[in-house]
Amino acid sequence: MSQAILDWSLFLAQIMLAMGLLAALVRMARGPRAQDRILALDALYVVALLLLVTLGIMNDSQTYFELALLMALLGFVGTLALAKFLMRGEVIE
Amino acid sequence: MTAELPLWLAIVVSACILLGALLTLAGCLGLVRLGSFYQRIHAPTMGTSMGGGLILLASALYFSVTLQRLVIHEFAIFVFMTLTTPVTLMLLARATLFRDRMEGAAVPPRASARPATEAGAPEKSE
Numbered sequence: 034m035s036q037a038i039l040d041w042s043l044f045l046a047q048i049m050l051a052m053g054l055l056a057a058l059v060r061m062a063r064g065p066r067a068q069d070r071i072l073a074l075d076a077l078y079v080v081a082l083l084l085l086v087t088l089g090i091m092n093d094s095q096t097y098f099e100l101a102l103l104m105a106l107l108g109f110v111g112t113l114a115l116a117k118f119l120m121r122g123e124v125i126e
Numbered sequence: 127m128t129a130e131l132p133l134w135l136a137i138v139v140s141a142c143i144l145l146g147a148l149l150t151l152a153g154c155l156g157l158v159r160l161g162s163f164y165q166r167i168h169a170p171t172m173g174t175s176m177g178g179g180l181i182l183l184a185s186a187l188y189f190s191v192t193l194q195r196l197v198i199h200e201f202a203i204f205v206f207m208t209l210t211t212p213v214t215l216m217l218l219a220r221a222t223l224f225r226d227r228m229e230g231a232a233v234p235p236r237a238s239a240r241p242a243t244e245a246g247a248p249e250k251s252e
Binding site: 034035036038039041042043045046047049050052053054056057059060066068069071072073075076079080082083086087089090093095098101102105106109112113116117119120 | 131132133135136137139140141143144146147148150151153154155157158163166167169170173174177178181182184185188189192197199200202203206207210213214215217218220221222224225
């Protein structure tokens with residue numbers, strides 16, 4: 034009973050997060066300028082991270098947590114570098 | 127282990143996950159629907175703050191109860207995201223402002239470029 038509740042809500046949450054991923058992808062494809070695409074990429078990695086956390090609960094495994102942490106670290110650095118590139122035209126001066 | 131999953135845990139974890147996913151979805155829909163970049167930059171922060179917080183809280187709660195010990199390393203992700211999202215979005219907004227000014231778009235001028243009568247008043251840093 035309780036397992037069924039958890040499974041169904043995880044399933045629904047994953048569908049919602051997948052729709053969020055699609056929405057970010059739409060903005061990334063459509064975004065009129067570079068900063069819109071970078072913003073969409075930022076949202077994309079956050080939603081993918083949350084999807085990984087829900088997968089971790091679903092499979093009762095903690096391995097997904099490490100992937101999510103790695104994703105948060107690398108996504109931060111990536112968005113920072115891209116924003117710096119927009120500002121200056123180069124990443125490392 | 128999953129056979130004796132308590133009912134209250136399933137309900138609390140489900141509620142947190144569903145609410146978090148819903149908020150994240152709302153943020154992403156805002157990313158698609160809002161009109162200008164300066165409006166859009168506010169939308170996805172909903173997913174990083176409240177949505178992410180609720181989903182990570184659900185994960186911490188679930189593993190704390192099923193593994194019979196305190197599992198709070200999910201909060202590391204939450205703290206990290208809370209610290210880094212303002213930094214990146216601030217930088218991105220400033221880069222966008224810089225590009226718009228370079229192209230002469232209709233954005234507010236720099237604080238230092240205002241007339242002297244206005245510059246005397248205490249003003250916010252952009």
